[in-house]
Amino acid sequence: MPSELPLPRSAAEALDAADPLRGFRDRFTLPEGVLYLDGNSLGALPAHTPAHISRMVEQEWGGGLIRSWNEAGWYDLPRGLGDRIAPLVGAAAGQTVVCDSTSVNLFKVLTTALRLRPERRAIVSELGSFPTDLYLTEGAAPAHERRLISRDGDTLRELDELLDQDVAVVLLSHVDYRTGRLQDMAAVTELIHRHGALVVWDLCHSVGALPVRLDACDADFAVGCTYKYLNGGPGSPAFLYAAERHHDRAEQPLTGWFGHADPFAFEPGYRPAPGIGRFLTGTPPLLSLAGLAAALDLWQDVDLGALRAKSLALTSLFLQLTEPLGLPSLTPAEPSERGSQVSLRHPQAYPVMQALIERGLIGDFRAPDVLRFGFTPLYLSHAQVWDAAEALRDVLATGVWREPRFAAAAGAVT
Ligand SMILES: *Cc1c(COP(=O)(O)O)cnc(C)c1O
Numbered sequence: 001m002p003s004e005l006p007l008p009r010s011a012a013e014a015l016d017a018a019d020p021l022r023g024f025r026d027r028f029t030l031p032e033g034v035l036y037l038d039g040n041s042l043g044a045l046p047a048h049t050p051a052h053i054s055r056m057v058e059q060e061w062g063g064g065l066i067r068s069w070n071e072a073g074w075y076d077l078p079r080g081l082g083d084r085i086a087p088l089v090g091a092a093a094g095q096t097v098v099c100d101s102t103s104v105n106l107f108k109v110l111t112t113a114l115r116l117r118p119e120r121r122a123i124v125s126e127l128g129s130f131p132t133d134l135y136l137t138e139g140a141a142p143a144h145e146r147r148l149i150s151r152d153g154d155t156l157r158e159l160d161e162l163l164d165q166d167v168a169v170v171l172l173s174h175v176d177y178r179t180g181r182l183q184d185m186a187a188v189t190e191l192i193h194r195h196g197a198l199v200v201w202d203l204c205h206s207v208g209a210l211p212v213r214l215d216a217c218d219a220d221f222a223v224g225c226t227y228k229y230l231n232g233g234p235g236s237p238a239f240l241y242a243a244e245r246h247h248d249r250a251e252q253p254l255t256g257w258f259g260h261a262d263p264f265a266f267e268p269g270y271r272p273a274p275g276i277g278r279f280l281t282g283t284p285p286l287l288s289l290a291g292l293a294a295a296l297d298l299w300q301d302v303d304l305g306a307l308r309a310k311s312l313a314l315t316s317l318f319l320q321l322t323e324p325l326g327l328p329s330l331t332p333a334e335p336s337e338r339g340s341q342v343s344l345r346h347p348q349a350y351p352v353m354q355a356l357i358e359r360g361l362i363g364d365f366r367a368p369d370v371l372r373f374g375f376t377p378l379y380l381s382h383a384q385v386w387d388a389a390e391a392l393r394d395v396l397a398t399g400v401w402r403e404p405r406f407a408a409a410a411g412a413v414t
Pocket of ligand 1: 101102103104130132133173177202204205225238
């Protein structure tokens with residue numbers, strides 16, 4: 001085990017001095033002494049969010065009461081916030097709404113896509129995807145044949161084998177939650193379309209981590225979280241994208257009154273709203289939307305090219321600094337194939353992560369042997385990346401992780 005990192009901390013500090021995004025750090029509230037490398041699970045708190053939420057609660061709810069549905073624009077928020085997320089995912093206006101959870105939205109778009117290809121009886125997904133995505137293909141397509149890309153397989157090559165006239169829909173993660181591998185959205189979408197199938201992209205680990213180009217790639221549907229890189233707050237609602245060319249024929253299954261063409265006519269039968277509004281279902285969680293609205297105020301000032309450049313600088317630096325530690329990396333070394341995280345393998349990843357957390361470095365553990373570190377360019381500095389690598393070097397060199405207090409409790413997996 002090396003006694004020091006391959007670069008001095010001053011090298012990282014020099015990168016910070018030239019960082020065009022360094023001013024964003026002051027726009028977040030983060031506890032002293034914490035190195036937060038878990039913003040890909042729960043984003044940090046933007047400094048102005050508490051005041052924004054209090055104002056909403058006191059003035060709009062407390063003062064405006066039911067009048068706020070119109071006067072404070074509550075009714076339009078799911079569409080309005082969708083249009084504010086749209087530039088982050090490369091979508092023209094009118095194709096993105098904010099509503100429900102990623103899981104619920106997956107059910108909606110998978111079912112919609114299957115109904116657009118009724119004669120086809122198979123669905124393709126990935127064995128290594130986040131479990132809810134797999135579970136939702138079961139729920140949305142219980143009678144379809146399921147074909148799975150193998151864990152960490154070559155997606156384009158395997159898709160080429162799995163796709164035929166029978167495949168209706170392919171569900172893929174743009175960035176893999178476990179390995180951080182980034183798919184080539186344009187090439188994969190093109191291959192799927194060549195076989196007449198539709199694609200659903202899960203953007204949970206790419207929105208707010210790198211520029212996404214849904215329209216330019218001709219994507220059909222997409223979903224994504226807002227509580228990870230977007231910093232919308234714990235449990236903030238997800239977003240859903242549907243390409244405009246599908247709107248008129250889209251029949252989403254959760255036909256609630258918020259997706260009705262005229263919700264306040266209280267008609268006995270369902271008629272879908274025109275456009276993306278038909279993907280809404282019920283009353284939106286306005287307190288949670290307030291947290292997301294505050295976060296999006298911050299995002300409108302972010303240059304996504306600079307964000308991507310810094311993200312790659314941070315992950316490359318961490319890979320370079322930790323390389324001598326000898327932990328195999330699950331994350332691609334090639335920057336163009338990488339999201340904004342680094343996953344390193346260690347046979348005792350659970351106690352190692354517990355020891356890091358005790359030292360103030362918060363990352364996470366993914367069973368069975370993955371140390372996962374998320375790099376959020378808006379509030380992490382290069383010097384903090386150096387500090388994180390040093391913490392990992394020290395925990396491994398001293399063997400402190402072997403102390404019994406870091407051992408997994410029986411049955412604990414997270
Ligand atoms: C975080 C995450 C989800 C979470 O779904 P919820 O409905 O918000 O619980 C889904 N898919 C992926 C790929 C994720 O990373």
